[in-house]
Amino acid sequence: MNTHKHLLPRTLVAVFLLCLASPLWAASLTVEPGRNSIAITDQLNVNVTLKDGNTNDEPNFAVLRDDFDILNINRRVQSISVNGRSESSIIWQLALAPKRRGDIIIPSLEAAGILSEPVTITVTNAPDSPADTDAETFLQVTADKNSAYVQEQVLVSAKLYSKYNWTGRELGNFELDNALVEAVSEDEYVTTINGTEHLVYEVVFAFYPQKSGTLHIPPLQYAAQLRSGGRSLMSFSSGPVRRGRSQPIDIKVKPIPAASGADTWLPAQDIKLTQHFSHDPETLVAGEPVTRRVTIEAKGLLPTQLPPIEFGDIEGFSSYKDKAQTDQQRSDTGVSSTRTETLALVPNAAGRTTLPPVELRWFNTQTGEFETATLPALEVNATLPSTPGKAVNVAQEPETSGGSGKVTVVHRAPMWLIITQAVTGLLLLIVASLYFFVPKKRKSKTVPAGAPSDKALWKQVKRSAADQHWPQLRQDLLQWASVHWNTSVKGLDQLARLAQNPEIAEQLHELDKANYSAQNHSFDPGKLLPALQKLRVDKRDGKTQPLAPLYPTGNP
Incomplete structure (x- = not known):
């Protein structure tokens, strides 16, 4: 009997919390393209994510074939823990090639009875071929305008091209005293130049010039380690490192118009x-x-x-x-x-x-x-x-002796509130009765098959670090980070921005030097791994990371 006395309040609390939280647990289906604007010769990467849905559910991707060729579909299952609750996601990674130019709408997809929002993709003519198309790798940096006003946004696209696959690639930093720089997107895809497929790593930056005159955007450096043993995008072993830089760009910056006044x-x-x-x-x-x-x-x-x-x-x-x-x-x-x-x-x-x-x-x-x-x-x-249709008592004189002329209004409880409370009480009694008298079986907690765990990936990171296999360590870190932050992490620069820790950023930079540079480096996994382990512990304990600075002084 005493046990039932303790269980009843717990049951009522559980029902109350379930009512509050159930809207947050609803399944969702999202479509996220890597870019919203592509050339007719480009491939488009699209992630379709079903959260908290049945693993047997799958959207009908055939509706895309009117406007796209479906080149590849990869499916993976991901499970994370949020506030002590396990959330599973099914992610389909699609590689699409547009069939026509213009605005193409990715229609609403359906899975588990849920519809995604339609997404519009703009397909443009193929750009002029870069000058270095015969090179194995080359970097092209372009701006979306030649002139801008002070504090106006200028988009600068940096595209690293390679005829062959790579095991890693990194871009340098833009460091300017007279402009704010924000990295706004990055993507990796395949495009065709003069009939030859090229792998492309693209990062888009937003520049905000802070004074009039000429904004000089200096050359951007890059390093890419190609895969050896093959002359195609399908080779796998590590090969030579290629380095280079882009051409500089000058932007004319106009002063704020006088008509702006004091606004x-x-x-x-x-x-x-x-x-x-x-x-x-x-x-x-x-x-x-x-x-x-x-x-x-x-x-x-x-x-x-x-x-x-x-x-x-x-x-x-x-x-x-x-x-x-x-x-x-x-x-x-x-x-x-x-x-x-x-x-x-x-x-x-x-x-x-x-x-x-x-x-x-x-x-x-x-x-x-x-x-x-x-x-x-x-x-x-x-x-x-007042409450329409209800009795209202108005006291013309205050009950206190202050003489404030206070008006007191007394309301009866509205009928809808009385009915709602009665129905809620009846439902709670039914739930409690079912809890006590219906035989209960212990439910086993299931984890989606094939979902990589943070723990397993972290073990692989430590193993690669112990073997001093730096290319493998880089790949293992990116896989672990994708699960830790529940997003696709494609480069160590992106990992550094997510970590928001100068020590981690410095060690990741040294890891890049260990991978790509023949010069001496000071990479020490004994400094990097403990700092990353702290992030794992903070996430487990429910601690949140501080907000990233608005204008970072390191990588944009």
Whole structure:
């Protein structure tokens, strides 16, 4: 009997937590292309991920054949632990070749009864062939524009080409005193040049020049270790290291136009203002707060460039402004940022009031003209606190002796609340009864077959380090990092950015030197592995890593 007394509260708590968490456990299907814009001669890598679905479920990829040739499909199962709960994902990695130019839509795919969002891919003409097409490897760096305004986004694409496969490749760093640099995307794919297939490693950078004049982008260095024993992309053993550099680029940077005046300078491709209220503005209640959220959506700007929103004083309302929230999305088309301002509004009295418009002046880099994003004035209505159809008792005199003229309003509980509470109580009783009287079997926890574990991959990392097999260690680290961060990690530079640790970044750089350079190196796995092990322990203990700096001084 005592056991049942202890089990009942636990059961009720479990049911309550299940009700809260169930929306978070819903399965999802996402389609993530490596790039949103490709040439007709390029191959497109697409990851299709089904989270918390049945391992027997698979999308119908045949719907892609109208616009793409499906060159390859790889399927893998991945399992991670999030807050003590195991989450499994099935990931299909597709290699696609476009059949036509123009905007091609990857339609909604379906698996486990879930639909993905459609994705648009822009397919352009094949670019002019690079000058060094006869070389085994070469690097091409191009900018999307020859001139820009101060603080305007300039996208610079660095493409490393190779006729043969490689065991590793790395690009150098852009270090400029007069520009901010952000790496916004990276991808690896195959393209065809003059009838010959080339492996391509592409990194796209966003440059933000900080002063007018000439922005000199210096040559970018690269190193690639080719696979030996073959003259195709299918050879496997390690071979020679190839090094080189790109050509420099000059960008003309124009000063901020005088017409900007005292307004915040916002050179963007697009800016929009949106708002959301926690309650219908037509049904506000005097004395009760309503939350107004206004969001700036900007394409081509960093979050730090977005100004605070000025709401001004609103007659008849008390207002309380919360701390702004910012976010950014990176892709091969650049940076898109948001800034959300939250304002709590409390009507001081009943009646109609007009909220003033919200305006933000910005410079359209596509048209070269100033524009104004606007939320128009909005009329809201507040009523006295009451419940329609219910008895309301109003005391004209206060019960205290202060003489404040306070009005006390007494409400009966609404019928919907009474019914909801009764149904909830009945459901809890049914669940408790089932728990006590239905025979229970212990459920075994299953792990998707073939899913590489963090522990197994970490053992392989330590084994490669002990053998001092640096190329193998590099590959093992990338596999382990992909599972640890639940994302595809393709290079040590990306691993360093995810780790957010200068010591780890330094040792990974030394590992690259050990792999690609004949010069002396100071790589010591005894320094790298303990630092990475700390990341594993922090993840196991639920500790979060600090946010990455907005403007890193190391690798962009």
